[in-house]
Amino acid sequence: MIQFLEPIINGILLGGLYAVVGIGLSVIFGIMRQVNLAHGELMILASYFSLLTLQLLGLHPLLTFLLVLPAMFIFGYLIQTFLFNRVMGKGMEPFLMISFGLSIILQNALLLIFTPDARSLKSSLVIQSLNVYGLFHVPLIYIVNCAVSILVIGLLHQFMKRTYLGWAISASAEDLSAAKLMGINPKRVYALAMGIAAVTAAISGVLVGMTFTFYPHSGTQYLIIAFGVVIIGGLGSLPGTFVGGLILGISQLVGGRIIGPGFQLLSGYIILLVVLTIRPQGILGRG
Amino acid sequence: MSAKRIRFIVIILALAVLLTTPLWASRYVVNVWSLICIYAALASMWNLLAGYSGMISLGQQMFIGLGGYTLAVLSVYYGLPISLSVLLGGMISVILAVLISLPIFRMKGVYFAIGTWIIAEALGICFSNWGYVRYGMGMFIQPAYKLSMSSIYYAAVIICIGSIALVYLLLRSNLGLALMAIRDDDVASEAVGVNIFRCKFTCFLISAFVTGIAAGILYLNAIFIQPFEAFGIGWTVKLLFIVIIGGIGTVEGPIAGAIIFVFLQQYLSEYVGFNLIIFGTIAIMVIFFAPKGIVGTFQNKFGVELFPVRRQ
Numbered sequence: 132m133i134q135f136l137e138p139i140i141n142g143i144l145l146g147g148l149y150a151v152v153g154i155g156l157s158v159i160f161g162i163m164r165q166v167n168l169a170h171g172e173l174m175i176l177a178s179y180f181s182l183l184t185l186q187l188l189g190l191h192p193l194l195t196f197l198l199v200l201p202a203m204f205i206f207g208y209l210i211q212t213f214l215f216n217r218v219m220g221k222g223m224e225p226f227l228m229i230s231f232g233l234s235i236i237l238q239n240a241l242l243l244i245f246t247p248d249a250r251s252l253k254s255s256l257v258i259q260s261l262n263v264y265g266l267f268h269v270p271l272i273y274i275v276n277c278a279v280s281i282l283v284i285g286l287l288h289q290f291m292k293r294t295y296l297g298w299a300i301s302a303s304a305e306d307l308s309a310a311k312l313m314g315i316n317p318k319r320v321y322a323l324a325m326g327i328a329a330v331t332a333a334i335s336g337v338l339v340g341m342t343f344t345f346y347p348h349s350g351t352q353y354l355i356i357a358f359g360v361v362i363i364g365g366l367g368s369l370p371g372t373f374v375g376g377l378i379l380g381i382s383q384l385v386g387g388r389i390i391g392p393g394f395q396l397l398s399g400y401i402i403l404l405v406v407l408t409i410r411p412q413g414i415l416g417r418g
Numbered sequence: 419m420s421a422k423r424i425r426f427i428v429i430i431l432a433l434a435v436l437l438t439t440p441l442w443a444s445r446y447v448v449n450v451w452s453l454i455c456i457y458a459a460l461a462s463m464w465n466l467l468a469g470y471s472g473m474i475s476l477g478q479q480m481f482i483g484l485g486g487y488t489l490a491v492l493s494v495y496y497g498l499p500i501s502l503s504v505l506l507g508g509m510i511s512v513i514l515a516v517l518i519s520l521p522i523f524r525m526k527g528v529y530f531a532i533g534t535w536i537i538a539e540a541l542g543i544c545f546s547n548w549g550y551v552r553y554g555m556g557m558f559i560q561p562a563y564k565l566s567m568s569s570i571y572y573a574a575v576i577i578c579i580g581s582i583a584l585v586y587l588l589l590r591s592n593l594g595l596a597l598m599a600i601r602d603d604d605v606a607s608e609a610v611g612v613n614i615f616r617c618k619f620t621c622f623l624i625s626a627f628v629t630g631i632a633a634g635i636l637y638l639n640a641i642f643i644q645p646f647e648a649f650g651i652g653w654t655v656k657l658l659f660i661v662i663i664g665g666i667g668t669v670e671g672p673i674a675g676a677i678i679f680v681f682l683q684q685y686l687s688e689y690v691g692f693n694l695i696i697f698g699t700i701a702i703m704v705i706f707f708a709p710k711g712i713v714g715t716f717q718n719k720f721g722v723e724l725f726p727v728r729r730q
Contacts (some may be wrong), residue, residue, distance in 0.1 A: 166528050169506070217706060218474040223474065226704045228662050231655060232701035239694040351651060355539060358532045366528065393547045407533050408521035 133400050137267035138384035144269065146380025148342065149286060150373045151335040152353055153360030157330035158287075160305045161367030163219065165226040169210075169234035170357055171350030175236055177203050177336030178345050182250055185278045192252040192341050193275075199333050207329025215383065219321065229311040241347035252340040276338045280376070281408030283334055287327070288369055302344055304367075359403045365416025373412060378402060425724055433574060436575050438548050452571045452639060454680045455578035457646030459632040460653075461660040461672035462581050463625040468588065469667035471621045472604075474527075476654050479536025480541050481511040481626050482650035485633030490643050493561040500561055504573075504634030511630030513625050523615065535600060542649030559637060573635045581628045582713060582725075586669050588624070589727040637730035659697065663704050663710025669725040674713050 152174065159167045180202060181195040210233065218225035251257075259271040291297035302310040303320045311317060339345060339353065356379065361367075364375025379399050388397020406414065436455075438652035440448050440639035460478070467473040485507035516538055525533045546554040562570075588594055594616045608614055637643050656679065664675025682690035682700070708715040717723055 160528070165533070214702065218709075221709065224468070224662065224666060225709060227474070228705050229657065229660065229702050232698040232705075234698075235655075235694050235701075239691060239698075243691045243695075244507070318724035355536070359536070362529065362532055391547075394543065397540055397543040397547075400536050400543070403536055404521060404533065407525055407529060407536075411524045411526065411529055 133266065135189070135385060135388065138388045139381055140267075141273060142381035142384035143377055144277040144380070145274075145384060146377035147280035147373075148273070148335070148338055148376070149356055149360050149379050150376025151276075151280045151331060151338065153357040153364075153376060154284060154287065154369070155331040155335075156354075156357045157314060157364070157367055157369070157372045158324060158328045158331065158359040160361065162300055163215075163321060165215075165223070167328070168227060168230040168354065169237065169350075170230075170328075170332055171352070171354035172234045172237040172241075173203070173207070173332035173350075174336035174353055175241065175340065175345055175347065175350045177333035178252065178340035178349075179241055179250070179347075180244055180333075181252055181337045181340060182245075185252060188346060192238070192254050192337060195252075196334070196337060200330050203329045203333035203392075204326040207326040207332075208322045212318070212328075213326035214316045217326065219318075238347055240348060245347060247346055247348075249346055250340070251335065251344045254341060256341065258272050271388060272342050275319040276342060279334065280373075283331060284373055285380035287331070291369075296320075296323065317415060338378075344385060359399060362408050362413055363403055365413025368413070368415045371413060371415030378406075378414075421722070426493050426525060426672065428724065433579075436579075440571055442542040445567055447535075448567055448571050450640070450680060452574035452635075454676050455574035456573075456636045456639070457656070457660060457680060458673045458676035459574075459577045459581040460629060460636075461657050461664070461676055462585050462669070463629045463632070464654070464657040465661045465666060465668075465672050466585050466588070466621055467625050469661065469671070470601065471618050472593075472601055473618060473622065474531045475534045476531045476651065477536075477538040478625075478657055479649050479651065479653040480514065480534070481629040481635040482537035482636070482653050483516055483538070483541060483545065483643075483645065484632035486643045486648050487557075488630070489634040489637055490557040490559050491551065494557060494559060496574055497561075498566065500638065504631055504638070507634040508627045508630035511626040511633075512623055513644060515626035519622065535654075537650050538651070542645050545645035545649065551645070554645055556647075557643055559643065560642050562638045562641050566592070566640060570635065570638050575607065575636070577628070577632045577635055582669065582673065583716055584624065584628065586725045586727065588621075591670070592618060592725060597621070659701055661711075662701065663711055665713035665715070665717075668711070668713045668717065668723075670723070671711050671713045671726065675711070678712070 155173070156167060156170045159165060177199050181192060181199050184198050185192060185193045192308040202266060202296045214229050214233065215226060218229060254277070256275055257270070261271060261274065262268055291301055299310070299315045299320050300323070302313065303315055303317050307317060359379050361372055362375070362377040363378050364371030364373070379402070382402040383395045383399040387395035390398060430546035437452070439451055455523040460482070464475065464478055485589055488507035488510045489503045490498070492506060493500055508552065522530065522533055522537070546552055551557060589597070596607065596612045600614055600617060605612060652680050660679045661672055662675070663678055664673065665671030686696055704711065710718065
């Protein structure tokens, strides 16, 4: 049993990171009923942006949030205003297609600018680890990731519950025509929601960049993780996203320990398919 | 009746050009045309699911990879004839489709899309960890070297014409009527006795079978197969591009889309790095300015259809 303690603890912490990876996708689905295939690229764009500010200004990766987050909010606001808002209410395919177009444009633009080399956001956090009673080690960066994740999800939850803008967003998600009658401009609400989703993508992008190496093509890999998280938890549910992250993180690391490291991703996918088969709407989804 | 006659002449001319190409064209042209044919076949199978049956699958690459690997394993390890290996690739794809149908048909909409994608990813991981198929290093399909260019070309033409004829006939059959009824109003169609599950299941199996065979022909042309490429999401992205550009929910759309896609790919290959950026931009522009695709927009404007599926 003791040999499973380490993958379970690390899986929980990794799951926290996965939850932030998925939360932007969940927000967009909850509000617009659309799937943003460019979510992974938004993350990696933020990772590269953080790398740039880090190299130019010599900041600590966590401090680059101050510049990266506002920039990504504006980016999200703009892509929603000029691209996605034009196809809202026309079904699933146009939105899928535009987000896919955006994702290959971003991916290849990053490839042109930054070359395909592996990059990482270096800080002293990566090499430090916490020794738990001499039994096993927990990387410090995993703890930072999980703490930031809990903070982000908590803040987002409070934002949706307490602010006027949060109410407007939930109202448009609940009943669009009634929200319009109450004087809410859905296009503006959608643009702000995409801005918020881009900010959460940016947070996860910087954390991922600090924890692992990344390439211009890494977006796809994190898009699948984001899908896994929101599907297990239920699309559009904030607490579900957190639960989904934990389940995916634990099943990957525990599965990797049992079958072998090559099958880490596979065991995550199997859990995902099992959950989808038993509860097609996710664990905390409303169907 | 003149529209019917023009349609007939166009189809006969197109067939005559297609069937005689290896006699007068260069190797390069023959190769480009076989790519167009294979992509048109793959895209019309995705179109059958997404455009007519309301199943947006992001996992067509599971059948592409399986078809390719069946060809590789059977022809390289067991020395089976190539045509038989390609056909068995289709059969094995159908078996996979049957096996996954139980969980996959419980999922709807986005969940179906993501469920199919995850299955394809899982298969990719299994193949890259499987020593029998040489892990992630991939396999060379040596027996394909012995084939002549024109025999691969004719195989591609057959699968292309076959898949388009199959889609056309399917849509003209009772199944096609049922599919359109489901697309327009699934509750009402079920109330008048349409078995939704059976219709969708039939389409899913047909799509798996033809995709598996077309993938075999694709890998006869490519000669090398590697798990992360064969089971990669890139395939479905290409098919999505082809079908949306051409016109989703039309029989001609995948053909037009495949022609545009392959030509763009050939011309843009000189501009390494920029070519995919241009692809992405074109995809977005088409959605904005011709949301029904090129064929759909053309049909709306002029009312001409090459393969009309409605009964007159």
